[in-house]
Amino acid sequence: MSTNTETIQKLAQQDYKWGFVTDIEEERIPKGLNEDIIRVISAKKNEPEFMLEWRLKAFRHWASLERSDAEPKWANIKYGPIDYQGITYYSAPKQKKQLNSLDELDPEILSTYEKLGIPLAEQKMLAGVAVDAVFDSVSVATTFKGKLAEAGVIFCSFSEAVQKHPDLVKKYLGSVVPVTDNFFAALNSAVFSDGSFVYVPKGVRCPLELSTYFRINAAETGQFERTLIIADEGAYVSYLEGCTAPIRDENQLHAAVVELIALDNAQIKYSTVQNWYPGDKQGKGGIYNFVTKRGACRGVNSKISWTQVETGSAITWKYPSCILQGDNSVGEFYSVALTNNYQQADTGTKMIHLGKNTSSTVVSKGISAGHGQNTYRGQVKILKGAQGARNYTQCDSLLIGDKCGAHTFPYIEVKNSSARMEHEASTSKIGEDQLFYLQQRGLKTEDAVSMIVNGFCKQVFRELPMEFAVEAQKLLSVSLEGSVG
Amino acid sequence: MSLLEIKNLHVNVDGHEILKGIDLTINPGEVHSIMGPNGSGKSTLAQVLARRDAYHVIKGSVSFNGKDLLEMKPEEAACEGVFLAFQYPVEIPGISNAYFLRSALNAQRKFRGEEEMDAMDFLPFFRDKLKLLEMDEKLMNRSLNEGFSGGEKKRNEVLQMSILQPRLAVLDETDSGLDIDALRIVANGVNALRSPERGFLVVTHYQRLLNYIKPDFVHVLVDGRIVRSGGPELALELEDKGYGWIEQEAAAV
Amino acid sequence: MVTTSTQDLGIHLQNFTDFQRRAAGRNVPWLRKLREDAFARFAEVGFPTTRDEDWRFTNITPIVRTQFRLPGTALVQLPPAELKSWNIEGSAARLVFVNGRYAPELSRIAALPKGMAVSSLREQIEGNSDQISKQLGHYADTQRDAFVALNTAFVEDGAYVHVKRGVVAEAPIHLLFVSSSDHTALLTHPRNLVVFEDQSQGTVVEEYVSLGGGMMFSNGVTELVAGDDAHVSHYMIEREHKEAFNVSTLRIQQGRTASVASHSFLLGGGLVRNNVHPVLAGEGGECLINGLFVGSGKQHLDNYMHVEHASPHCASRQFYNGILDDKAHGVFHGRIVVHKDAQKTDAKQTNRNLLLSDDAQIDTKPQLEIYADDVKCTHGATIGQIDENALFYLRSRGMSEAEARRLLLLAFASECVERMRPGAAQIYVEQLIQEHLLPFREHSRHAGVGTGERNVEEVG
Numbered sequence A: 001m002s003t004n005t006e007t008i009q010k011l012a013q014q015d016y017k018w019g020f021v022t023d024i025e026e027e028r029i030p031k032g033l034n035e036d037i038i039r040v041i042s043a044k045k046n047e048p049e050f051m052l053e054w055r056l057k058a059f060r061h062w063a064s065l066e067r068s069d070a071e072p073k074w075a076n077i078k079y080g081p082i083d084y085q086g087i088t089y090y091s092a093p094k095q096k097k098q099l100n101s102l103d104e105l106d107p108e109i110l111s112t113y114e115k116l117g118i119p120l121a122e123q124k125m126l127a128g129v130a131v132d133a134v135f136d137s138v139s140v141a142t143t144f145k146g147k148l149a150e151a152g153v154i155f156c157s158f159s160e161a162v163q164k165h166p167d168l169v170k171k172y173l174g175s176v177v178p179v180t181d182n183f184f185a186a187l188n189s190a191v192f193s194d195g196s197f198v199y200v201p202k203g204v205r206c207p208l209e210l211s212t213y214f215r216i217n218a219a220e221t222g223q224f225e226r227t228l229i230i231a232d233e234g235a236y237v238s239y240l241e242g243c244t245a246p247i248r249d250e251n252q253l254h255a256a257v258v259e260l261i262a263l264d265n266a267q268i269k270y271s272t273v274q275n276w277y278p279g280d281k282q283g284k285g286g287i288y289n290f291v292t293k294r295g296a297c298r299g300v301n302s303k304i305s306w307t308q309v310e311t312g313s314a315i316t317w318k319y320p321s322c323i324l325q326g327d328n329s330v331g332e333f334y335s336v337a338l339t340n341n342y343q344q345a346d347t348g349t350k351m352i353h354l355g356k357n358t359s360s361t362v363v364s365k366g367i368s369a370g371h372g373q374n375t376y377r378g379q380v381k382i383l384k385g386a387q388g389a390r391n392y393t394q395c396d397s398l399l400i401g402d403k404c405g406a407h408t409f410p411y412i413e414v415k416n417s418s419a420r421m422e423h424e425a426s427t428s429k430i431g432e433d434q435l436f437y438l439q440q441r442g443l444k445t446e447d448a449v450s451m452i453v454n455g456f457c458k459q460v461f462r463e464l465p466m467e468f469a470v471e472a473q474k475l476l477s478v479s480l481e482g483s484v485g
Numbered sequence B: 001m002s003l004l005e006i007k008n009l010h011v012n013v014d015g016h017e018i019l020k021g022i023d024l025t026i027n028p029g030e031v032h033s034i035m036g037p038n039g040s041g042k043s044t045l046a047q048v049l050a051r052r053d054a055y056h057v058i059k060g061s062v063s064f065n066g067k068d069l070l071e072m073k074p075e076e077a078a079c080e081g082v083f084l085a086f087q088y089p090v091e092i093p094g095i096s097n098a099y100f101l102r103s104a105l106n107a108q109r110k111f112r113g114e115e116e117m118d119a120m121d122f123l124p125f126f127r128d129k130l131k132l133l134e135m136d137e138k139l140m141n142r143s144l145n146e147g148f149s150g151g152e153k154k155r156n157e158v159l160q161m162s163i164l165q166p167r168l169a170v171l172d173e174t175d176s177g178l179d180i181d182a183l184r185i186v187a188n189g190v191n192a193l194r195s196p197e198r199g200f201l202v203v204t205h206y207q208r209l210l211n212y213i214k215p216d217f218v219h220v221l222v223d224g225r226i227v228r229s230g231g232p233e234l235a236l237e238l239e240d241k242g243y244g245w246i247e248q249e250a251a252a253v
Numbered sequence C: 001m002v003t004t005s006t007q008d009l010g011i012h013l014q015n016f017t018d019f020q021r022r023a024a025g026r027n028v029p030w031l032r033k034l035r036e037d038a039f040a041r042f043a044e045v046g047f048p049t050t051r052d053e054d055w056r057f058t059n060i061t062p063i064v065r066t067q068f069r070l071p072g073t074a075l076v077q078l079p080p081a082e083l084k085s086w087n088i089e090g091s092a093a094r095l096v097f098v099n100g101r102y103a104p105e106l107s108r109i110a111a112l113p114k115g116m117a118v119s120s121l122r123e124q125i126e127g128n129s130d131q132i133s134k135q136l137g138h139y140a141d142t143q144r145d146a147f148v149a150l151n152t153a154f155v156e157d158g159a160y161v162h163v164k165r166g167v168v169a170e171a172p173i174h175l176l177f178v179s180s181s182d183h184t185a186l187l188t189h190p191r192n193l194v195v196f197e198d199q200s201q202g203t204v205v206e207e208y209v210s211l212g213g214g215m216m217f218s219n220g221v222t223e224l225v226a227g228d229d230a231h232v233s234h235y236m237i238e239r240e241h242k243e244a245f246n247v248s249t250l251r252i253q254q255g256r257t258a259s260v261a262s263h264s265f266l267l268g269g270g271l272v273r274n275n276v277h278p279v280l281a282g283e284g285g286e287c288l289i290n291g292l293f294v295g296s297g298k299q300h301l302d303n304y305m306h307v308e309h310a311s312p313h314c315a316s317r318q319f320y321n322g323i324l325d326d327k328a329h330g331v332f333h334g335r336i337v338v339h340k341d342a343q344k345t346d347a348k349q350t351n352r353n354l355l356l357s358d359d360a361q362i363d364t365k366p367q368l369e370i371y372a373d374d375v376k377c378t379h380g381a382t383i384g385q386i387d388e389n390a391l392f393y394l395r396s397r398g399m400s401e402a403e404a405r406r407l408l409l410l411a412f413a414s415e416c417v418e419r420m421r422p423g424a425a426q427i428y429v430e431q432l433i434q435e436h437l438l439p440f441r442e443h444s445r446h447a448g449v450g451t452g453e454r455n456v457e458e459v460g
Helices: A003-012 A035-044 A048-065 A107-115 A145-151 A157-163 A166-172 A182-189 A432-440 A445-461 A466-483 B040-047 B074-080 B096-113 B119-132 B150-164 B179-192 B230-243 B246-250 C011-022 C029-045 C061-065 C081-086 C120-127 C130-135 C146-153 C388-394 C401-418 C424-436 C438-442
Strands: A026-028 A092-094 A129-135 A138-142 A153-157 A194-200 A209-215 A226-229 A235-245 A251-252 A255-264 A267-274 A284-296 A301-310 A316-318 A321-324 A330-339 A344-353 A359-368 A373-382 A390-400 A404-412 A419-431 B004-013 B016-026 B032-033 B055-064 B083-084 B092-096 B168-172 B199-204 B217-222 B225-230 C092-099 C116-120 C159-163 C171-179 C187-189 C193-196 C201-211 C216-226 C229-237 C245-254 C260-264 C270-280 C286-295 C302-307 C315-324 C328-337 C346-355 C361-370 C376-382
Touching: A026 C171, A035 A048, A048 A182, A107 A359, A107 B055, A107 B083, A107 C286, A129 A153, A129 A432, A129 B230, A138 A153, A153 A157, A157 A194, A157 A251, A166 A226, A182 A255, A182 B179, A194 A209, A226 A267, A226 C193, A251 C302, A255 A301, A255 C245, A267 A284, A284 A301, A284 A330, A301 A316, A301 A344, A301 A445, A301 A466, A301 C438, A321 A330, A321 A359, A330 A373, A330 A466, A344 A359, A359 A373, A359 A404, A359 A445, A359 B032, A373 B168, A373 B230, A390 A404, A390 A445, A390 B246, A390 C120, A432 B092, A432 C011, A445 A466, A445 B092, A445 B096, A445 C438, A466 C315, B004 B040, B004 C201, B016 B040, B016 B055, B016 B199, B016 B225, B016 C388, B032 B040, B032 B230, B040 B055, B040 B083, B040 B168, B074 B083, B074 B096, B083 B150, B092 B096, B096 B119, B119 B179, B150 B179, B168 B179, B179 C116, B217 B230, B217 B246, B225 B246, B230 B246, C011 C029, C011 C146, C029 C146, C029 C361, C092 C116, C116 C120, C116 C424, C120 C130, C120 C159, C120 C193, C120 C201, C130 C159, C130 C193, C146 C216, C146 C245, C159 C171, C171 C187, C171 C216, C171 C328, C193 C201, C193 C229, C201 C245, C201 C424, C216 C229, C216 C315, C216 C438, C229 C245, C229 C270, C229 C424, C245 C260, C260 C270, C260 C302, C260 C424, C270 C286, C286 C302, C286 C328, C286 C424, C302 C315, C302 C346, C315 C361, C328 C346, C328 C376, C361 C376, C361 C388, C388 C401, C424 C438
Parallel strands: A129 A209, A194 A226, A209 A235, A226 A255, A235 A267, A251 A284, A255 A284, A267 A301, A284 A316, A284 A321, A301 A330, A316 A344, A321 A344, A330 A359, A344 A373, A359 A390, A373 A404, A390 A419, B032 B199, B032 B217, B083 B168, B168 B199, C092 C171, C159 C193, C171 C201, C187 C216, C193 C216, C201 C229, C216 C245, C229 C260, C245 C270, C260 C286, C270 C302, C286 C315, C302 C328, C315 C346, C328 C361, C346 C376
Antiparallel strands: A026 A092, A129 A138, A153 A194, A419 C376, B004 B016, B004 B055, B217 B225, C116 C159
16 A cells, blocks of 8 residues: 555544534424424424414425425435434423523533534634524524624524514515425425524624534434524625534434525625534445525625535535525625545535626535545526626536546526626546645645645635634545545 | 665566666766656656655665665655656646745755745745746746646746755656747756756656756666666767667667 | 438539549559548538537538539639738748649748758659658548548648658748639638658648639648647638638647647638547647637638547647627537546636627537546636626727727637747737727627527536
């Protein structure tokens, strides 16, 4: 074996280090899914009638899809049948009463987040980031609420929003991703138990980065959270999410929905570092990550920007999209998706241009190693009224080893002749050659590997907020180093 | 002490013996040229000196500056002062040439216990070298070798060499694919580096390069062995007669 | 639509029969066989149709239907003024071919560097030279391409350029093909053989022009051989009148670490097909394929690139820019084939287009066939209009709209000029482009809303 390969394999022995289980008392409802379960979930959350009706509508739609076997099959991924009746749809850490402060939070949960590198105690936190922590299906803590309230920003768990701001929820929930949108979105709409809610009022620039950390802990549960972010006229918000889960042998389902709404002159920047448990080296276990994320640029000059670093999950099925309705609105999608071992990813974006002079940018970087399969699937649609629309798409694939695969499926539909489209695609392979070249100039193996990978992902990393960019770089190096050589 | 001393070097690649007993000594200040037909083992020798590990040394020794070169990793050999100008320089997207060069230079300085060079000190030094190789500074903000033409890549190799200032420079077919103007520029860059402390091993397929870089010694490599050594006149003889006669001679021995 | 079975190839058979009776080298056995085999192949497959994937966007029915005649042997007079303007300042030689036939009295061969030889192909054929028999017809593929087969059947005249090992020739060799016809539908089959031996260096310019507005079809083939470490630039300039048919094929064979640049400029012609087919046969070769096509009226300009990577460590770069106005139709077909052993291939392709009217059309189609596993292939295509912001900016500085428009077109075209090696040929082409873009200055229109649907197709 070459010395490079040896060194790298040593580095690769670092396993998934977020895979521990927290031992806490949890409250869960029976497995399975039917109208009664939906009613139980809604009742547990003490929801108003409109929410229950909405959930039931979603459930009925999902059930009809399930009966007609309409789970989407077009993605370039393979997995066994999911037993939707074998999943527990609600699991929550047992809490005796409403928390008044973080000090009352179960110390086990606090220490879980500490271990994940996300201290929830405000004095320990990085200044400038407010965190909402979602443990299994429910939000357990939100920091810096006071400071945000001063600015008029609402940042709370979804459950709390339903109680305290029902009008906003009623107005915007499902307005971007309707309950009938797709199989997994319908499922989420029926059973989601919590998530984050953000409202930034007119003209306010949110003073902190908002961030949600999602953690799946309990076994045999699914996680279905819902995020709704509304930036009112002239508002700005940057939102980050991170995800981890314990190592378990069975696959767990995660089906989230994220809706973003940007009104006139508003901007939303949404960043994700997704590191759900990817399964072991033989492909056993891991999260099935079926996520619907969509943003609507409703107002003129509005902008929605998605940045994602996807390193985890056994299966990733995810297409953060933008509907560019307002004139001059801007949609962006920057993505790094990594598949190692037996991971599969089918991810990309949709940019739907409706308004005049709308523009979109798509930069996708796929990295495949081991037996990983990585698919970019993207759609750019320029409708008739989208005079002067522009799109730039770049998708690059990096192959490491000869057992992995990279696939590209771009769909381009242009119905207005004034559109300007640019498209670039590349596939390349890294190996001994690049490494040896850098070593010959005096660089160490580890430095050489991270230089190559970071170089490849640079366009995406520079879109991430600073702390996240550093985390993403580390994550990528760890997930990859074993495969180069 | 000699700079490089190769003794009875045998090397396997993919189970085939490519080098079959090479003896070669390079003293500081000397320029040696290795010529030979395709597949004779020229590039293998260059790669072994840079410590590429797909090339297995099965016998023999190589000492560099009195140290055992074969014990070194590629980056150690580089830091000790062995530089290989690649036949096919590698592209690395996202890393600018300038950043890469400074990282490499500082890795080597650190190894030698010297202070790292900051961007402010680096820049004027760097610009001088660019001028020498008639390279546009704009190229340096682009990704390493990415989108470079064949000629630009080769010039970039010599640029790196003039910045890293090695003790032994190994040029692996640096002349191949160059037009006459680029050849002159590359040769100028190499000649500017000639010094009493530095040794050169110039691997080439064609004699043409040696019109510009005058070697002290010329060796002919055929089928993994040095079959003849001489002065610059040997290269001219090869240009005239081709490799056929020398291959036949070698086969007859 | 014309299909093979209904195509009437009778006129070509008649032409061939006449040709075989009087052609130079008709008694040379290998040449006779080459011609006969090629004609047999042509007769077998006939002209391609739009059902043929390689011809999907180009309908050649007008060529198929026309009763073309080979040119007569009578001397054609050329107005000296025209000849004077078709001149590259500083060229080493200009070989003029009138209706496919070498015209020594119009040609000029200045002092060539030692080791460089230039002559008509006919002269070589008549002398039955060794060089010709060893190379002619060895590269251009009569099996795959009916037009190459047809050309090969009628191979007789054109240019022969030979540069010996190590010879560096700076000044370009200019090959000028003049078609002159007012009445008969004229068909010519120019054939060039260009051989650059190892480590040699030089430039060849192949230019097509016309006199008179008659129906004419030029079906040219050039075989270009670049030996190990050779550096060759080839220019193809098409500026015949706007009803002319022109099909040209450049087949390049590259040796080890050879570097070849092909520059195509399609400015004239009515129905034009430009085939460029380099084969990177030696390790470490490099190939630049650069082109500009500018169409207006009803011009149809089809560029078919077929880059074959047959050896490891080779790099190819394709850059084609198109400007289309009125009802012009452009095609860019970029096919890249990477053979199994061609590891470390680095192939890049970019096609950029400007549409100046709603009725102009571009079809761009990348096609990647990769049989090796360690390669880097990139392709990109853009379709756009003149940037209204840039236009406004220039006008706000006092420039007229027409002038501003022309400036932006020149800027777009200059990308292609910058990729050429500085020298006499580059200066010549740059001037041609500037002149050609002049008429566009009268245009002042707004890119309006259209209903046409366009797709940028993507493979791989």
